[in-house]
Amino acid sequence: MRFGIVVFPGTWSERDTNHAISGVLGQEAEYIWHGDDKIDHFDAIVLPGGFSYGDFLRCGAIARFSPVMEAVRAFADRGGPVIGICNGFQILCESGLLPGVLMRNDHLEFRCIWTDLKVENSSTMFTSAAKQGQVLHIPMSHGEGNFQADSATIERLEGEGQVVFRYADTNGNVTPEVNPNGSINNIAGIVNGRGNVLGMMPHPEKACEALIGGTDGNVIFSSMIENIVNSLA
């Protein structure tokens, strides 16, 4: 299958994502420049991490006006799989493809650490290779990952199983001590109501080989590959 990886000026995770998807998992991957709007030949779209347009306004606030984001919106509306990682998650929220906002970390510092993510919903197309409640060891790296939304939205996300990942300890306990940025309910990743758009702050592409600390990130890309290949067959 073929992944399209969107590149804005200031994106820096496109090469890492490409390495994980094509170098490690053997799939096709191509870069999509932010000025392009023809993306229909891809089976899935990745909005990778970085600082699109320097994040001068709010994270992702300028990126959402680029031509490629119109195309991504249409792609998602047709049910196409879209995953936004870190800055990509921020862009999805700014574009309205996902609810909520990502605010400055509550301690006000940038944070680069390994996190343990509890899989709260293993029936999505992004997590079907994981067991329900499994803990994935995946790094994060951001200054603005504090997920917040109004209480009605949170209630809906929680009620409909749209909370996919939560920050937890290695045993899967979700506690305030392991919340790295102040996100409400320790939320680290969510899907839209239809289940085809995922946003997450930690970087699965940074956990793709044992040599660099682990392979748990592959669970997410492998889930996507399996589900998409099956749906194409």
Next chain:
Amino acid sequence: MTVSQETLDEIALSRAEYEAVVDRLGREPSQLELGLFGALWSEHCGYKHTKALLRTLPSSSDRMLVAPGAENAGVVDLGDGLAVAMKIESHNHPSAVEPFEGAATGVGGIIRDIFAMGARPIALLNSLRFGQPDGARTRYLLNGVIGGISSYGNCIGIPDVGGEIFFSNAYKGNPLVNAMCVGLIENGRVASASAKNPGDLLLLVGADTGRDGIHGASGLASRTFGEQAELRSAVQVGNPFLEKVLIEACLEALVLPGVVGLQDCGAAGITSAAIEMAERSGMGLRLYVDRVPRRELGMTPYEVMLSESQERMLLAVTPGHEGPVFELFKKWDLDASVIGEFETGSNVSIFDEGILASTTPIVALTDAPEYILSNQKPQWLTTLQNADLSKVPMPDTSPAETLLRMLAAPNIASRFPLYRQYDYHVQTNTVIEPGGDAAVLRLKGSKRGIALSTDCNGRICFLDPNVGTVIAVAESCRNLSVTGAEPVALTDGLNFGNPETPDVQFQLTESIKGMSRAAEAFGIPIVSGNASLYNESAGKAIFPTPIIGSLGLLEDVEKHSTVGFKSEGDVIVLLGSESVWDSTDGLAGSEYLDFVHDRVEGQPRIDLDLEIRVQSVCRAAVRAGLVLSAHDVSDGGIAITIAECSIIGGIGATIDESPAAGGLRWDAAMFGESQSRIVVTVSADRLSDLLALAATEDVPATVMGTVGGDALSFGDMFTTPLATAAEAWKTGFSAATSD
């Protein structure tokens, strides 16, 4: 002479240097030319007080692809078609004035040096020195510098994988901010900062030019300063987003036909960048300052030439090929303008609105005067070296309490609260993260990996600049060797006081001698470097601080070693010493002596021959898969080394012999910092193999004890719960740097 003292002060030239300018030109310089001379003859650009010394450093190696000084950074061949560019650079004075922007633009500047070589930057390290963290001013500087590095580095997608931070009041008024960058040349093509033929066009790309940073090189970096506030306008402002885009655009441009040269605009802006490019090309140059895109109205040619606005690069392009270059930069939303052309001849001619503003021989500008330094050892130093360390009183705390105190010391405690603010994973090559002796990165598409470290103990260099610098090189290489990597290249960041004083002249001269001696002994070249002088405040120089950045090669990156102890029953072995514990001599210049007794004294020593053999045995043991963990003994001595191995590994250790065995001073035994010692662990069934390997190189190897349990036991003297030691070590840094 008509020039006023005020003018000379502004450009930091002495009256004698002004007379030398007149002599070379055979006439008085114009005001514009005077600005050019001030910039290029500054200590920062001209290396007036260090040139003669730097020539003595070893610079040849089979691996050397680009020699030091020939281009913007040295380039080393790693085999497998891979080459790396590496360099360290200081931004001390701007960081003292505006810590956030000073540190951020320091990072930006060294990155430009690296991608100017056609290399994709793959790692950053930073080496920082501050006053003791209990003062409000130091806290302000510390937070600003960390914030600046974090903000710039994180935004740009280059991992910050290591470095050091050290606190001493010797740096109180004058912090040190040195940044190192390493880049990978992927396609085998090293870029050159030169033109090919007369007629080649000079393009300026990237940011517009403003009034920021004028006199940065000559003013801030090249004299002592008490009037910091007045010089604030000389600090530049960085934009990491622009730099990120500039990296991608420039690396793409280098593969276009007709793009023959790439050069960064750093200190002294277009003046230094363009004129050095012409000199390197052996050509003359015409510059049209009115074609430089401005950020501000009414800038004079003088201001345009000397602006240090950030995120700008120069390209040399064969005429007729500029079209695709313009298109490429347009795609990245970057400006590109032809601002000059190379020509036959040897002058730089500057035009403004079609009128010739000046014509100056390039060699007169670039061949700055060279000063020969005196080398007289000061009497006060002899007194410090001869201090009788056996007279140091014993501490008023117990051995267990003293160990916990030392673990929480600002210079020893875990740096995790700091480096978790840097992205050290991006580019997905980080095999050993910050917190080990050296960072290790894999190189995609190859079995090989590299190890990186920066090191310098200024306190030891203060007590003996020659031996101290030998130790800095040895420690940096040792930090590579414990991971299993073979040292292959060094870069040096010289940070010293006012070179016009005899003490600093002695320190500089002896330090370079030591660096030369050590690099030759290890058989590795110094491929690039930087000198920052005039680091002092209120007339007091900093500790001489020749920071050594080192690069090591792992033939098989899977075969590396890490710091933490691994499993119950593993045997702890000390390489490099026949005795488990150190002696009183080891207290010289130690962290313990400074932190607990507030003394900086004694004679540091190193046996370079032993050092090299110890490292060689350690590397061989890692390669052979004998070693389960390895960590060298440095700040805080062997007790701290053992504690760190246990805390990081999450498992206790028992050392059989008491630190007071045989009537030794237990403080010296535990915290002495004698060199050339590495603590390794080995499984019990392979102990004899390790001892046999050590014997082949005549390296002492001493069994110290066993890994296991949840406590640290030091013979029958004391036992401390591992959790207590870990708490002290993990919280010490935050406790020392916050209220």
